[in-house]
Amino acid sequence: MDPPVEGRSSALAGTEEAATESSRSLLILTARDVDKVLSTLDLKQAIESQRHAFSVHSGCSQTGSDEGEFTQSIPLQTPPRITLSCQAYTSLFMPSQVPSLGTGIKIVSVPSSDGQGLPATNLLLDETSGKVKAVINARKLTALRNAAGSALFLQTFPAPRKPTSLLIFGTGAQAYAHAVIILKLFQSIKSLIIVARAKTVRAHHLIEALRKDFSNVDITLGISDTTKSQSTDDTDNPRPPAGSEPPFNLSQAVHNANIILTLTPSTSPLFNAVDVTSHTRLVLVGSYKPSMREVSDELIMRSGVLVVDTAEGCLKEAGEVISSGIANVEGAGIIELGQCLGESDSALMHRERVEKTGDVVIFKSVGFGVQDIAITHLVLQEAMTQGLGTTIPDYD
Numbered sequence: 001m002d003p004p005v006e007g008r009s010s011a012l013a014g015t016e017e018a019a020t021e022s023s024r025s026l027l028i029l030t031a032r033d034v035d036k037v038l039s040t041l042d043l044k045q046a047i048e049s050q051r052h053a054f055s056v057h058s059g060c061s062q063t064g065s066d067e068g069e070f071t072q073s074i075p076l077q078t079p080p081r082i083t084l085s086c087q088a089y090t091s092l093f094m095p096s097q098v099p100s101l102g103t104g105i106k107i108v109s110v111p112s113s114d115g116q117g118l119p120a121t122n123l124l125l126d127e128t129s130g131k132v133k134a135v136i137n138a139r140k141l142t143a144l145r146n147a148a149g150s151a152l153f154l155q156t157f158p159a160p161r162k163p164t165s166l167l168i169f170g171t172g173a174q175a176y177a178h179a180v181i182i183l184k185l186f187q188s189i190k191s192l193i194i195v196a197r198a199k200t201v202r203a204h205h206l207i208e209a210l211r212k213d214f215s216n217v218d219i220t221l222g223i224s225d226t227t228k229s230q231s232t233d234d235t236d237n238p239r240p241p242a243g244s245e246p247p248f249n250l251s252q253a254v255h256n257a258n259i260i261l262t263l264t265p266s267t268s269p270l271f272n273a274v275d276v277t278s279h280t281r282l283v284l285v286g287s288y289k290p291s292m293r294e295v296s297d298e299l300i301m302r303s304g305v306l307v308v309d310t311a312e313g314c315l316k317e318a319g320e321v322i323s324s325g326i327a328n329v330e331g332a333g334i335i336e337l338g339q340c341l342g343e344s345d346s347a348l349m350h351r352e353r354v355e356k357t358g359d360v361v362i363f364k365s366v367g368f369g370v371q372d373i374a375i376t377h378l379v380l381q382e383a384m385t386q387g388l389g390t391t392i393p394d395y396d
Contacts, residue, residue: 026395053374058338096369143177162188163258170263222248262294273299293319304357
């Protein structure tokens with residue numbers, strides 16, 4: 001039996017009041033909240049979030065359509081990031097509007113000398129009112145989205161043989177996130193070498209954490225004085241722990257590696273291009289300014305066609321891409337990862353060209369805002385499902 005008109009009106013009024021109250025509230029996810037989400041997050045979900053980000057950014061369908069375009073009533077908006085250089089830090093502002101995910105901005109600071117990592121916050125807006133609806137601590141989200149993007153590249157361009165040796169340059173959060181996701185994804189890997197510029201407490205803790213998580217993998221620390229600078233997200237504690245590692249041969253380590261990851265803000269090549277063997281997969285994440293470079297022009301040119309996250313970003317910010325001039329070399333060039341995803345004729349053609357043009361396959365990433373919107377949207381949904389976060393009522 002239908003309720004009286006008065007009751008129905010009261011129920012409707014209560015619903016509208018709740019909706020209004022919800023639209024005026026603000027949800028905050030602290031670092032602890034985010035940690036709880038990440039502790040149970042399926043890594044496949046993280047990778048799929050980045051697949052969507054790369055596909056949307058490059059305007060390519062994930063379903064194999066030969067047209068290779070999304071139908072969007074509102075165009076994707078991802079302007080170049082804004083950089084503010086301050087005395088003690090550099091701040092980066094990365095806004096994006098993604099039709100399928102929403103609008104938001106990431107704010108991250110890179111300290112000049114502090115060893116506390118990268119403070120970062122992601123904001124998401126309500127798509128109806130434009131009000132900020134969520135503030136999410138993003139210290140670990142940048143590393144996660146980068147690592148998930150790197151894993152997506154490695155899945156898209158598998159080596160002829162299963163990888164058994166992984167080499168990582170850097171000792172910060174990026175190194176840990178990349179190591180975890182790649183070791184879980186490629187269980188054929190039995191050797192991991194972390195390359196650092198010095199033996200430090202931070203490097204020691206990284207090695208111990210990874211050994212605890214992956215007892216079946218031989219994990220060692222290699223000290224290389226050619227690693228000119230520190231990790232992008234950490235300045236290492238200069239006090240080394242007790243104990244010593246066996247002598248480290250960087251040239252041999254590079255030669256043996258099937259996958260090489262560089263995660264440092266180096267201004268000079270970290271290793272010699274001649275030591276890299278054919279069919280090696282390389283992921284370059286550290287450099288984000290024209291003055292930075294982690295590998296030589298020679299190695300970039302060996303790729304033939306360089307895979308990048310965004311052509312615009314890498315041509316403007318990646319020192320290796322700018323210096324090598326590969327984008328303007330006849331028979332070579334750059335291609336966005338998003339254009340290589342899926343099973344459309346164009347995606348298959350792009351992948352074949354990348355794999356056949358050079359003797360190594362390289363992915364250069366400087367990061368872009370759509371990645372942050374995608375990973376933040378995923379984490380927010382998981383947090384709401386688990387009832388995590390602090391709601392500030394009547395914020396606006």
